[in-house]
Amino acid sequence: AQSVTQLDSQVPVFEEAPVELRCNYSSSVSVYLFWYVQYPNQGLQLLLKYLSGSTLVKGINGFEAEFNKSQTSFHLRKPSVHISDTAEYFCAVGNDYKLSFGAGTTVTVRA
Amino acid sequence: GAVVSQHPSWVICKSGTSVKIECRSLDFQATTMFWYRQFPKQSLMLMATSNEGSKATYEQGVEKDKFLINHASLTLSTLTVTSAHPEDSSFYICSAPRGGGSQETQYFGPGTRLLVL
Numbered sequence: 001a002q003s004v005t006q007l008d009s010q011v012p013v014f015e016e017a018p019v020e021l022r023c024n025y026s027s028s029v030s031v032y033l034f035w036y037v038q039y040p041n042q043g044l045q046l047l048l049k050y051l052s053g054s055t056l057v058k059g060i061n062g063f064e065a066e067f068n069k070s071q072t073s074f075h076l077r078k079p080s081v082h083i084s085d086t087a088e089y090f091c092a093v094g095n096d097y098k099l100s101f102g103a104g105t106t107v108t109v110r111a
Numbered sequence: 112g113a114v115v116s117q118h119p120s121w122v123i124c125k126s127g128t129s130v131k132i133e134c135r136s137l138d139f140q141a142t143t144m145f146w147y148r149q150f151p152k153q154s155l156m157l158m159a160t161s162n163e164g165s166k167a168t169y170e171q172g173v174e175k176d177k178f179l180i181n182h183a184s185l186t187l188s189t190l191t192v193t194s195a196h197p198e199d200s201s202f203y204i205c206s207a208p209r210g211g212g213s214q215e216t217q218y219f220g221p222g223t224r225l226l227v228l
Contacts, residue, residue, distance in 0.1 A: 004154075036219075043204065044155075044219040053206070090154065097143065097208050099217065101154040 002093045006102035013081055014110055021076040021105045023091030027064035031093040033074040035065055038104075040089040047089075050074065063086070081109050115207050117220035124195055126228055134161075134205030140185035140209035145217070147177075149202040150204045159197045160187040161205075167187060197228045 007022040025033065032051050036044040042066040048059025067074045072085040074091060086109045113169075114137040124130050134144055142163045147155040159180055160168040167180035179191040192199055204222040 041221070043117075043221040044206075046216055048214070094217075097217070098145070098157055098160070099155075099159070100224075103152075103154045 001094065002029075002100050004091050004093055004100055004102035006089075006091050006105050008105050009103065010106045010108070012108045012110065015083055016080045018077065019081050019085075019107060020078050021089050021091075021107070023074045023076065023102060025072050025074065025091070025093045027093055027095070029095055031095045032095060033065075033067060034092040034099070035043055035059065035063070035074070035076045036090045036092060036101075037061075039111065040087070044090065046077070081107070083109050083111065085109050115205065115218045115220040117203075117205060117223050119185040119223060121224050123224075123226045123228065127194055129191055129193045130195055130225060131223075132192070132203055132205075134190070134207070134220055136186045136189045136207045136209070136218070139207075139209045141188075141209065142185060143208060144182065145206045146180065146188075146190050147204045147206065148224070149204060155204060158190075161190075163188075172184075176179050177205060192225065195225070197227045200225055200227045 003026050005024045013019045015085045034049045035047040038044050047063050048057045048065045050057045058064045063078050092099045116135045118133045135145040146158045149155045158173045161180045161182040163182040169175045182188045202222050202224050206217045206219045207216050
């Protein structure tokens with residue numbers, strides 16, 4: 001069994017400020033880790049994924065995440081956000097192509 | 112890039128009727144597709160795995176007789192909510208993996224919002 005906990009349901013942030021979205025997971029087997037973004041009225045879009053290798057993963061739109069096995073975490077970061085980053089962000093763990101999602105974090109970027 | 116479409120995007124129906132939702136992979140073939148549902152302010156929950164040429168695999172707690180899945184071709188999976196009730200109102204999302212091996216990525220459809228009156 002696997003599960004994902006996103007520790008922040010809502011994160012307000014000012015434009016050009018940094019943001020970190022926290023994600024912890026639990027699993028009895030090795031998994032892949034993902035971050036997805038969902039813009040209003042759109043489907044989920046993959047930001048980045050960790051499969052193996054380097055624990056620091058870089059994704060699209062300037063996002064990056066760090067896999068920490070000892071802390072079972074996969075936190076997402078962006079050093080400087082834009083208004084267009086306002087969206088819902090989902091952390092997910094996967095095994096055998098099935099995904100388990102966290103509850104999501106709503107990021108609202110203000111000018 | 113890969114695109115997955117869903118139709119319809121919105122559907123409102125009366126209680127007791129059946130609703131069919133289509134999921135299509137537009138520029139790639141998918142022998143497997145996944146169906147999720149998302150309640151407001153909640154996460155996506157996997158409902159079932161749709162398998163081309165064989166029966167769907169349902170997650171624990173999902174009624175297979177209520178949520179009929181048919182993977183008619185390598186680019187089309189349908190989810191039929193039979194005898195829909197207000198508690199079935201939700202956002203239904205499909206996904207399809209593409210790539211194979213460690214590079215496989217799930218592509219998600221834009222979702223179908225179902226409202227049962």
